[in-house]
Amino acid sequence: MSRLAVVPGSFDPVTLGHLDVIERAARLFDAVHVLVVHNPDKPGGLLRADDRVAVIEKAVAEAGLPDTIRVAKYSAGLLADYCAEVGATALVKGIRSHTDLVYETPMAIVNEHLAGVETVFVLPRPQNAQVSSTLVRQVIGLGGDVSPYVPPAVLEAVQRR
Numbered sequence: 001m002s003r004l005a006v007v008p009g010s011f012d013p014v015t016l017g018h019l020d021v022i023e024r025a026a027r028l029f030d031a032v033h034v035l036v037v038h039n040p041d042k043p044g045g046l047l048r049a050d051d052r053v054a055v056i057e058k059a060v061a062e063a064g065l066p067d068t069i070r071v072a073k074y075s076a077g078l079l080a081d082y083c084a085e086v087g088a089t090a091l092v093k094g095i096r097s098h099t100d101l102v103y104e105t106p107m108a109i110v111n112e113h114l115a116g117v118e119t120v121f122v123l124p125r126p127q128n129a130q131v132s133s134t135l136v137r138q139v140i141g142l143g144g145d146v147s148p149y150v151p152p153a154v155l156e157a158v159q160r161r
């Protein structure tokens with residue numbers, strides 16, 4: 001049986017930490033959907049959803065990640081509904097800290113309850129342990145260099161804005 005996992009997130013913008021999680025998901029599962037989802041609790045505001053999808057597609061290709069990875073956006077409803085629609089059995093999330101675990105645990109429980117979808121947590125490599133989209137947006141906003149934290153596709157997208 002082919003196993004499909006979803007790696008969901010705001011990805012505004014995708015970071016090297018996200019790419020690490022996506023790569024691990026691709027090693028664990030037969031196919032992976034990276035899903036750009038609107039998070040009403042996050043202001044976002046760096047890239048539009050379509051641009052986030054395009055940037056992730058480019059970053060995945062440039063990093064030489066497997067072609068079992070597909071990138072899409074979803075704004076039609078619950079993540080659990082998307083998983084049921086596409087037949088995904090798992091979500092894969094990165095956990096950098098205790099704070100991430102506290103944030104992710106209720107969502108993992110609800111998604112299992114709603115659609116029987118298991119959440120698999122993976123730990124970051126040390127060099128990515130402190131990287132977040134929030135930090136990247138802040139550094140970009142203040143004119144700093146984010147090249148150690150994001151793939152080149154993000155730098156290009158930010159320059160094009």
Ligand code: PNS
Nearest residue numbers: 008009010011037039078079080107110
């Ligand atoms: O990168 P983020 O912002 O931490 O990702 C959070 C996200 C988008 C995965 C989460 O907010 C989510 O799953 N939103 C979809 C709506 C939904 O299903 N909400 C209930 C989750 S328990």
